[in-house]
Amino acid sequence: MNLTNFRFETDADGIALATWDMPGRSMNVISMEVMDELEKIVDAVVADPAIKGCVIASGKDNFSAGADLTMLQSLGGTFERMKRESGEEAAMQALFGGSRRLSLVFRKLETCGKPFAAAVTGLCLGGAFELALACHHRVVSDDEKTRVGLPEIKVGLFPGGGGTQRVARLMQTGDALQMLFKGEQIRPAMAKGMGLVHDVAPKAEIVERAKAWIKGGGSAVAPWDVPKFKAPSGKVYSPAGMMIWPPANAIYRRETHDNYPAAKAILASVYEGLQLPMDLALRVESRYFANILRTTEAAAMIRTLFISMGELNKGARRPKDVPQTAIRKVGVVGAGFMGAGVAYVTANAGMEVVLVDQSAEAAEKGKAYAHTLVTNQINRGRAKTADRDALLARIATSADYADLKDCDLVIEAVFEDPKVKAEVIARVEAVIREDAIFASNTSTLPITGLAKASARPEQFVGIHFFSPVEKMMLVEIIKGGATGDRAIATALDYVRAIRKTPIVVNDSRGFFANRCVTAYLLEGHKMLLEGVPPAMIENVARMAGMPVGPLSLNDEVALDLGLKIARAAEAQLGPEAVDQRQKKLLTDLVEGHGRLGRKNRKGFYDYPEGAPKRLWPGLSEFQPERLDPDSLDVTELKHRFLVVQALEAARTVGEGVVTDPREADVGSILGFGFAPFTGGALSYIDFMGAKRFVEIARGLEARHGARFAVPQNLLDMAERGGRFYDTPAQAA
C-alpha cells in the first residue's frame, strides 16, 4: 500500500499496526490526504483475510492535535467562491460533502467489520480524538503529557467528526454536554473515569495492550450498533430526559447569552441525534457542522484564537536579524503582587531568578507566593513535592542589588512612581552586565520617559504583565522611542520561554490593553451616573460578550488605583484628559465611603464573609435619576460597551501604537476578554464592515458624546471600503 502519512505493517498474529507519522511535521494533523489514507487503511484491513484487526498509533510524541484548521477555514472560502460562481444550492452541497468527509471515513472504520483499537500517547485532541472514539477500543498512555479532549468550541467550532454523537452515547447526557461545552483537555485517569477510554497503561505498553485486546477477540461492533442499545441517560422523551433538557437550555443561555452558534449546534446535535440511529444522527451532526463552518463567529475565532495566536507565539513580530537569545538568569526587582508572580512564572519555565526587594523579608514574602501556588497544585495532584523543591531552588532572594550581576534580563516591578523607578534603574544598571536587558512592568508610565533614567535606553523595554500573572496569558511588550531590536527580541524570547502570548506595541499612555479597558470601565460608570440600574449594567455587559461586568472588573482592579491613575493623568495632561464626573464618582466612593474594591470587601459590590457578593445598595446615591429598565434599549447598551472599546483599539492603530491587527485582536481577547466570538476588537469592526460600524458609532456619538467620535483612520477605511486585515492572506 502506498502511504505517505502512515507506516503500515502486520505482525505474525495477523494484527496490523498503522503508525501515523507525517513527514516533515512535528505534529500529526488531519488533512485531506490523511483522510484518504485512513480510508485506504480501512479498505486494506477489510480486504486481507489474514488481518484480524488494526491498531492506530502515532510515530511522534503526540498522537495528533486534530484537524488542520486552515483546511476547515478554506472550506468556508470555497463555499463563498462557489456561491458566487455556481449558486448557493451547489455551494451548500459541496460544503456539506466536504465537511462530512471525515465523519464518513470514521463511520466506515467503525462499521468495517474488523476491530480497530487506538493506542494514544501525548495530545489527542479534536478530530484525532474523534478518530479514537470511532475505534472500538482505546488504550491511553498514563504519562504526564497525555491529554484527550474535544476543544473545537474554543475556536467557534464543534466536533463534526461524530464526536457529539459518540460522547453522548458513552456518558450521561449532562456530562457529555459539559465536556463538549468546555472543550477541556482531559488527563488519562479522568478520561477512564468518564468512560471515554477503556485502558490506561504505561507508554511503552500501549500498542501491545491494544494488540492484545484484538487478539483476545475484541468486538468490532460499537456499543451503539448493538441492537437494543440504550443511551446512558435513556430516551430524550422520558421523565429523565425532561430533567435534563430544560436546564441544559438554561445553562446554555446563561453561559453563552446566545453569542456562540457552535454551542447551540452542540445542544441541537445531541438533542436530535440521541433520538436517531447512529447513521442518521451523524448526518444531523454534519448538517449543523456545515452551517457552523459558514458562521462569522467560527471564521473570526479560528483566525484570531488559532492562526494569529499561533503566529504571534512563534515570534511573528520578532526582529529577524537578532540571533536567538539564551536567557538563563532573570532578575526581578520588587517582590510585591506582580513581582512575586513574575518570579514564579520565570522559575516555572526553568530559568534562574534573583528576586530583590527593599528587605530580605519582603523578597522572601514574594518567594512564598511561588510556594503557595505550587502547593495548591500539589494538593490538586498536579505537581509533586520534588517539583516544588526544584522550582523554589531556582528563586534566590536578596535585598542586595549586587546579586543581579549575572542576569541576562532584569524586570522591575516596584511602586508605580517615576522617582522610585528612576532610582531603581540607576541602581540596577550600576551592577548588571553591559549587554543585559532592562525591562519595566509599569502599567501607566510611558517607557520613553522612564528610559531617560537609563544609561542604555536601546536596551530598555517594557514587559507589561497582567494580573494575576500566573493566569493571564497575554504580555504586552512596549517599544520605547529608543528601544533597540535586541531588547525587543530578548523580551519576545523571554515571553516565549514562559509560554505566554506576546504583542509588541509602541509607546503610549496605557499602551494598548489598558486604554481599551479604561474605556470599558468608563462606559459602566457613565451608565451608572445616567441612572441605568447597576444590575442591568453588569448583565448587559455579559450579554455583549464580556466575561465580567465593568463594575465587577473595577472592583477587582481596585477603585483607588483608577482614581490614582486619573489624578496622575490630570496632573500631567490637564483637566481635559480625564472625565470629571467619573473622577468625582471614584473620589466619593474611595474617599467619601472608603470603598476600594474587592480588596477591602467594599466596592461597587459588597463582599460579605461566606456569602456571594451583591451590588452595594448605596449606589443609588449616585443615581439622582433612575431609569426604567423597560425603557432602555438593550442593543444600544451592548453596542456602547463593544463600540467604545473597538474605537479605542482603532485609535491605537491610527496613532501607530498597534501596528499589526493580529496583535490588537489577540491582545483584546487574552488581555481583557473582549467578546471572543467577535474575534477581537478590530475583527469586530472588520466583520461587520467599517461602514456599518461608523454608522453605529456616529449614532452613539450624537446621543452620548465625543468619546464615540470616529478616528480619521477608520473614517478613511469606511470611505474606501477597506479593512484592518488588508492583505488577502490576513483576511482569510
Ligand code: NAD
Ligand atoms: P506592590 O506594591 O504590590 O509591589 C511593589 C514592590 O516593590 C513592593 O514589594 C516594594 O517593597 C518593592 N519596592 C519598592 N521600591 C523598591 C526598591 N527601591 N527596590 C526594591 N524593591 C522595591 O505593587 P504591584 O501591584 O506589584 O505593582 C508593581 C508594578 O507593576 C507597578 O509598576 C505597577 O504599575 C505594575 N503593574 C501592576 C499591575 C497590577 O494589577 N497590580 C498590573 C500590571 C503592572
